[in-house]
Amino acid sequence: MAALIVAAGRGLRAGGDLPKQYRALAGRPVLAQALTPFLADAAIDHVMVVIGPGDNARYAHAVADLPTGKLLSPAQGGATRQDSVRLGLQALAATGFDGIVLVHDAARPFVTAALMRRTVDALQSEIAAIPALPVTDTIKRLGSDGRVAETPPRDTLVSVQTPQGFHFKALLAAHEAAVAAGLSGFTDDAALMEWAGHPVKTFPGDPANVKLTHPQDFDRSQGAPLHVRVATGYDVHAFGDGDHVWLGGTRIAHDRGVVAHSDGDVALHALTDALLGALTEGDIGTHFPPSDPQWKDAASAQFLAFAAERVRQRGGRIDFLDLTIVCEAPKIGPHREAIRAAIAAAAAIRIDQVAIKATTSERMGFTGRGEGLAALATATIRLPEPE
Structure with a gap:
């Protein structure tokens, strides 16, 4: 699966000195925010951005803090959106890609993992699928003289x-x-597929997935004032038989495993609880009970991704995740950066928003005796306060 992010437009209607996809929104480039969920989704193998002529330096700046493992070199766009998408598809084809492609506008920075998943699910039985929202305003079709020629039924x-x-x-x-x-002149790829004779399936869109078009859209998208919340999480697991442990989404070789229902990743469990605590939405056991067999041996990155997505669904953002791992062994230092990168990817945040520390308990207590390991986490988020 690949994502093609269209970022070649000039965005003149949005005002400002930069194309809108490179302008800052809540302190981050719009393009970076649009890319983050795609880069974090484990189901997406490749992400390619189509950029405009002369935008290489702007693009490099926008993606500087993003994980780049699946980010392909940008493709050069054309004079219209239709041209840009075609050139991006041809660049993907040149890599040998053949699968499912998600085409997304860089000017929609609020796309969620849930909406992406609905897109993919719809494609299980369809060749083309698009998110759609019911029209709430009455729509008029105008004649060449500017007078109303038709009022189509709104329910269609x-x-x-x-x-x-x-x-x-x-x-x-x-x-x-x-x-x-x-x-030429197709304004979205679904219209082009309709012209080619392909059926296009619709599925529920997301009202929050707005496209930034006018200057006031940037003002509105700043939203209500956000208030800081801080919460902690804690988790422990006993050692058992095995040859590795999972810590922060990273597999680390060890002479013991852990006793757990899922993969036993104490770091991700503690971080998940910290985020859920800041949301006042229970704990990891509330949402992923160990009594449910579907979570047997489950990868804990999905738990953290769920909690991070809940923050975004409530109009909030994650400012910082801080983690302390307590164990005598294995050594955490050699894996620190890999763990930071895995946590950032799961939570769909920048790596500089993740801090990891490791310590021993001076051979005291269960961790000191080598009976298990523990993790303590702190999450700092901002949420709109309820009215």
Whole structure:
């Protein structure tokens, strides 16, 4: 699966000195915020951005703090969105890619993992699928004289969003056929697929997934004042048979394993509890009870991703995650940066928002006796306060 992020436009209607995708929103470039959920999603193998001419330095600055493991070199866009998507698809094809592609507008920085998952789910039985919202305003179609020519029934209308999902080869073929036919001006890829004769499935979109278009959109998107919340999490696991432990989403070789229902990652469990505590939404056992067999041997990164997504769904943001791991062994230092990167990816935040410390208990207590390991976490988030 690949994500193609379209960021080649000039965004003149949004005002400012920069194209809107490179402007700062809540202290981060819009493009960086749009990219983060795609880079964090384990199901997406490659992410490519289509940029405009002369935007290489702006692009490099926007992605400087993002994990780059799956981020391909940017493709150069064209004069229209249709041209840019086609050029991006051709660049993906040149890498040998063939699968599912999600096409997303960089000017939609509030895309969530849940919406991405709905896109992918819809493609299990469809060749093209797009998020749609019911139209709440009455829509008029105007004639050439500026007078109303028609009022379509509102219950047959929807507005559509991105990411839009497609089978890659079908979308690329449709784009290339449109160019061969001399057709341009398609404003989204679903319209082009309709022209090519493919059915397009709709599924529920997300009202919060707005597209930044006008200057006031940046003002509105700053939202209500956010208030700081800080909470802690704590977890322990006893050692048992095995040859490795999971810590912070990283597999570390060890002469013992841990006794646990899931993968026993005390670091991610503590961080998950810290975020859930800041949200006042219970703890990890509330949402992922060990009595439920579906969580047997489950990767704990999904627990942290769930809690981080809950912060975003409530209009908040994660400022900082701080973690202390307590054990005599294994040594954490050699794995510190890998753990920070894995936590940042799971929580869809920058790596400089993650701190990790390790200590022993001076051979006192259960950790000192080598009976297990523990983790303490602190999460700092900001949330809109309820009215």
